[in-house]
Amino acid sequence: MPVVDKDRPSPDWIAALRKRFPIEKEIDRVLTRKMERRAGPGYSPMPLGTLIEGTESLIRSQFGGKCQLSDARWLSGGASKLQMAFVLDWDRPGQGRQKTPMVLRMEPAESIVETSRLREFQLIKAFEGTVPVPPVFWCDAEGQHLPYPALVYGFSEGVTKPSAAHSGVTGLGTHLPPELRGKLAPQFVECLAKIHTFDYRKADLSAFQIPEANSTQCAEWGVNWWTRVWEEDADEEVPLMRLAEAWLRRHMPVMDRAVTVHADYRLGNFLFTEHDARISAWLDWELGRIGDRHQDLAWTTTRAFGHLAEDGKTFLTCGLLPEAEFLDAYEKATGLKVDTNAVHWYKVYNDYMMATLLFATGYRIANGGKTHQDVLITWLMGIGNTLLEEMRTLIEEAP
Template identity: 60%
Template sequence: MVSPAVPLFARPHLASVDKDAPSESWIEYLRRRYPTESELDRVLNRRQRNRATSRYTPPTLDTLTTAVTAILSDRLDEPFTVSDGRWLSGGASKLQMAFTLDWVAPGTGRTRTPLVLRMEPAESMVETSRLREFQVIKAFQGMVPVPPVYWLDAQAEHLPYPGLVYGMVAGSTKPSAASVGVSGLGTNLGPQLRGPLAQQMVRHLAAIHTFDFTNADLDAFDRPELGTQSVEWAVNWWSRAWDEDCGEDIPLMRLAAHWLRTNMPPVERLSIVHGDFRTGNYLFTEHDRKVTAILDWELARIGDRHQDLAWIAAPAFGHLAEDGATFLASGLLPTDQLYADYERISGLSVDPQRLHYYRVFNAFSIAVLALGTGYRIAGGAKTHQDITVAWLIGIGSSMLHEIHQLLETGA
């Protein structure tokens, strides 16, 4: 459904739309049709306007080391050296380089600190804001385990693309004995790790959702009112991404977007939503079975906690227990136990109807990434992870099947 603010005659003729080199009229049409948060609007506009010219060119470690040195030269008064630059593997979204900084740290004196540069490619599997990611991680320092954040190059003044620098944290995203694969997609933690990690992750999720963000420095996040405003912003975000990126019209995606818009549940309590809270996006140390850092906050927003609760229990991120019958949400614990423990720890209720809504919303967003954005950036040579992204496109069909089941059965 086209927003009443955008008359049908204002819509560019679809046959004339070149999504690999979008016109200003197409960009402005999508902005008016799908209004969302200002910082998200900015990064989506930037992506569209750079699409025709900005192909991904693999930077060298020397190039990134020089860029990081330029960032720090603007921010540090004492002499420093950047050394031992090396690539970090994992993830389908951002490019990451580890390095060591020899510097005079505030309150510590001269020290050697292991750090990570997290930077976008020309276009990411999910286009997000490094400023928002920086701010939300900083807001949660001391509240839940997160890597310390240090510096930000939000406008790519020094880096090839926007990026941030954060501290290296000990730990892994999967057991050392696990088979090679994408962490978080059915990762089997095993009985020894499962229980302790599950207890911590439920506690951390409750802490995120009950965090009082009103006085936090989060000016890159628009503050929605109670009701459906935050839901509408989110639906618009993913609907706009679909229209920007999809290579073919899929009627089920249109149906899902319409259903999401006409069934928006009012939010009675606003929370910080992580947006990708699951196994694979936290680090843990095996010897003491301790969660050391919650990662990948790029999708964080202010909204309904049920989005995270539905996400962590999504079929794609879990697997069956050793009995062959019990589904383990995110490979951690049975879904019913997850929600019961969450209610007990957080003091917040879990509403089955809102869970259902966000199951549809989450499946829709994954389908957008797989069948829209993944297709567009892999085909357009926009990412350093083109092979991984092309592989992830295969998830799209299972997401369409999940959307169909959810809409048909209502459960």
Template identity: 75%
Template sequence: MTAAARFRGVIDKARPSPEWIADLRRRFPTEPEIDRVLTRKMERRSGPGFTPLPLERLVQGVTSLLKAELADPFEIVDARWLSGGASKLQMAFTLHWNAPGPDGVRTPQKTPMVLRMEPAESIVETSRQREFQLIRAMRGVVPVPPVYWCDADGAHLPYPALIYGFAEGVTKPTTAHSGVTGLGTHLPIDLRAQLAPQFVAHLAAIHTVDFRGRGLDAFAVPAAGSTDCALWGVNWWERVWEEDSDEDIPLVRLCAAWLRANLPVLDRPVVVHADYRLGNFLFTEHDARISAWLDWELGRIGDRHQDLAWTTSQAFGHLAEDGKTFLTCGLLPESAFLAAYEEASGLGVNAKSVHWYKVYNAYMMATLLFGTGYRVARGGKTHQDVLVTWLMGIGSMLLDEMRTLIEEAP
């Protein structure tokens, strides 16, 4: 085969061969748990799409899981679907059970819970094991819902899932309007003033907690003083682009090369939430208190600049009433946010690293929207392919932002 013919070769991504999967794993080394999840996705790709599941099937799965976990009798009541988000199925229910108290003594309780389960393939393929471990590790650091059980491989449920406690609160004022996935929410001024200090303090707490000894064995720890963290991230998303994309995008190819040519050195590994923004926390309206941080599925041990770049994205904020001041996540001006973060965390902010992670985040989003979004909808793999397809339309704006970021790189 000539070199030119090699480039023209066609790969059937809907029915990936074991050889191609192995080649991708070799070319794009990632954290072991990420590799496991992506490999599992590819090995199952040629299987059936997602078909609607009756609630009874999920109740059966939860029953099976709890029988394996609990010695005492229990009852699942009031099972119902929850909406929200574009990536996972959620079922709320109440568990009547003998719950352990702080002293270990079990007493009869009625606990509201949520089952969070993957579809056949998700717009973002992540590990329930990592999500479970990370939420559990953040208990006592920032408000998080309690997590109870994890079916990491779908041994009991149709697909991998976890069960966590139902947290009280709302993602936006009950009178506010916003778009899908909580984007475009505008908060009243007094509410902003109450939420903003908590928003900053919680991010600082996440970034400064000692993650060692907190049961995070599904995470690899990149070495300080190296570019491992950034490289693992680029490998992760370039692998996903190769696995999922249909129509190629020259700018995305350039972006991957640019990221590799400009890898930042990690100064200090920290817990990274990876989707820290308005819309991903709950607050109680009567006292404006943040009651739970959600959506930890992309979290990793990595570089705090990834969160800072994500949180300050233009997509998650809006202009203040003066029509000039841009508010980070609709809460406070970016300069005030970064200054407050530095003070609360004691950690510096490297503008060049923030810029690199803005490009990285744009690369990840382009991969998810154009690559994975197309692939899962084409395969009929989710419970809301129509939403995934709709979201593809925002991708061009995001690519244009990526283009500008590369042009303006320091």
């Protein structure tokens, strides 16, 4: 790896990376912004009043009626974004005067995953009425009103796990009782089917580009995305990452059709109401893209998100149902076939992405004091070697 001061990258070096790794325009814009601002100050705790003022400015710029913000408070949770809860007293279009609980979701100085608030906003907005999502109201895509780019969305009722259950970070290790699994599993498959068969051309997804069908362009954009992030953020060589990149490029799958991809579809990223076990909202759309459905299937069937059933033998995908049943139900719900080779490729791809975020970006933002979650990010880095070992095994076992 050439000697480069990545904490103060030169314009020429940034330009060279952009040319070397062509990706979607909006992702390129976000990553370029990150590098151009890297020499700036790190994260420092900001007064809640700063976010209140910025949120009020954002709302005034996009909503013409009278409104009042109250009960502002910090929200805990989330490894990548700052969140503030508040209540807005306003004349909601079509619904009259009401007090609506809302959340401001804003980036820190640098996040463990740099994504576009505009893309996140557009995806959630597009799926209103198709799958359960929280209502989204406004987006400050460039950070014109707030210290950093942000969006405002509404609260949705529900929990990510039963009240009496225990889980690890981001919902890992959650065990659901059999009766609850039986109610949630069909909805889990149904929602993914609706996401993958959604007619995205009828929605405002202007921040997205569509990869060419019957080509490897989708896979190439993805590998370029995470290899560029590795080059931007890594401070030391990891030979297996270079081998994995070469393997991914050598075996890129052909995408037969473009679909909307959630990119983090799993247990822990949806809310459900406990009294009737109904999925009430799908969360964390920030990595979503238009691409290959097998990316979601590979992510959802990752063993880290599941566990063994009560018999101690049957592995449950996302703790809900056996993988074979999940894939069979998916094919019936979508009419789309599952290419097991493509799923295997995307399992390697997903590990490559996560290893990049942990070993490269996670290290850099924690070491540089760029995030409010430096302790959590440092803890997450500890699972990086497990990911590398899984990635190595997948490459060796590849068909």
